[in-house]
Amino acid sequence: MEYRAELRTVNxxxxxxxxxxxxxxxxxxxADDEFLYVLKFRGAGQGIKALVxxxxxxxxxxxxxxxxxxxxxxxxxxxxxxxxxxxxxxDLLKASTGLNIALHYxxxxxxxxxxxxxxxxxxxxxxxxxxxxxxxxxxxxxNTNMLHWNKELWLIDHGAALYFHHSWQGREKYxxxxxxxxxDHVLLPFATCITEADVYMKNVFTPQAVSEIVNLLPDxxxxxxxxxxxxxxxxxxxxxxxxxxxxxxxxxxxxxxxxK
Numbered sequence: 097m098e099y100r101a102e103l104r105t106v107n108x109x110x111x112x113x114x115x116x117x118x119x120x121x122x123x124x125x126x127a128d129d130e131f132l133y134v135l136k137f138r139g140a141g142q143g144i145k146a147l148v149x150x151x152x153x154x155x156x157x158x159x160x161x162x163x164x165x166x167x168x169x170x171x172x173x174x175x176x177x178x179x180x181x182x183x184x185x186x187d188l189l190k191a192s193t194g195l196n197i198a199l200h201y202x203x204x205x206x207x208x209x210x211x212x213x214x215x216x217x218x219x220x221x222x223x224x225x226x227x228x229x230x231x232x233x234x235x236x237x238x239n240t241n242m243l244h245w246n247k248e249l250w251l252i253d254h255g256a257a258l259y260f261h262h263s264w265q266g267r268e269k270y271x272x273x274x275x276x277x278x279x280d281h282v283l284l285p286f287a288t289c290i291t292e293a294d295v296y297m298k299n300v301f302t303p304q305a306v307s308e309i310v311n312l313l314p315d316x317x318x319x320x321x322x323x324x325x326x327x328x329x330x331x332x333x334x335x336x337x338x339x340x341x342x343x344x345x346x347x348x349x350x351x352x353x354x355x356k
Contacts (some may be wrong), residue, residue: 098337099159101308103151105169106198107175108135114185121188124201127170133198135170136255139191144317145262146255147197152333153200153230155309160222160300161252169314170198186191193312195238202250206244210282215249219291220286223251228275228347229297229340232257237282260336264321267332274346279354287355294348301341310334 106127115122115134125135135349138144154167174193180186223242227235227327235241241253260270280285287293310333318326340347 097304098162101155101305101312103167103169103312104129105171106131107171107173108133108196108198111176111180111185111189113234116181121185123185125170125198127168127198132201132203133168133170134165134201134252135196135198137172137188137302138194138196139300140261142255145258145320148261148313148317149230149255149257149259150197150255151312152309152337153226153232153257154251155312156230156301156306156337157226157251157254159305159309160226162222162226165200165202165250167254168200170196195316199252199273199291202243202245205243205245205250206245208240208249208282210237210240210285213244215283215286216291218289218296219249219285221289222297224281224283224351225279225290225293225297227257227345228278228351229256229337229344230257231259231270231275231277232271232295233259233277235282236280238280242282258333263283265326267336271336271351272309272343272346274350276350278347278351284351284355287351290348290351290355294344297314297340298344301337302350303338306341307334307339310337 106129108125109128110126112124121140123135124132126132136150138147154164157164172192243250243252260267310330313330315326318329
């Protein structure tokens with residue numbers, strides 16, 4: 097199926113339960129389309145920049161043909177959560193009024209375990225390649241951020257990717273940096289087709305496709321640099337990703353060396 101760079105917007109109608117993995121307190125919530133979602137809050141942990149990484153990581157994965165739950169913009173009304181008895185959760189909901197992000201909840205999914213199942217070598221290589229591109233530090237044996245659902249491997253939680261944007265003033269130096277943490281990637285032992293994956297990913301990740309995905313970012317999420325407009329920040333993300341894709345040999349060699 098052809099990829100289209102567009103996201104639906106839903107209104108959150110019911111807070112179901114918190115998911116207490118990590119420090120950001122995502123939650124299972126219901127929206128006005130009557131589906132359940134894993135809701136990521138703009139007022140949590142690393143804030144809006146984690147939502148930026150979530151959107152870009154998930155949609156680039158989808159562009160590459162990898163399995164990712166549908167991601168949507170999730171509107172949180174200011175009155176939402178006033179009756180929540182947990183003060184920590186109530187504060188989080190108040191701080192997250194407005195546009196958040198949510199992933200379709202995969203009911204019955206189980207966490208990926210490399211001791212139980214081994215992915216196809218090309219699939220593993222594509223995932224490792226993508227995480228090296230995105231500087232994603234959070235796909236390790238301790239926290240795989242992958243699920244098995246309907247006998248397929250699904251990627252979740254890209255909020256820790258693109259960590260350069262938390263040091264925004266020094267962002268330029270990360271463009272062509274290798275990614276040392278790839279040595280800890282849970283799929284590295286299975287990523288034996290990295291050369292084939294490199295050819296595939298560079299063919300799919302055209303400048304136009306990358307630009308369309310980056311331009312999905314809402315302007316209201318890109319207000320952290322007084323000297324740059326939201327469009328200028330988007331332009332930097334496009335430049336960052338395009339340069340890393342063009343010079344992928346830097347991290348491909350690192351993947352191959354780490355795999356040895």
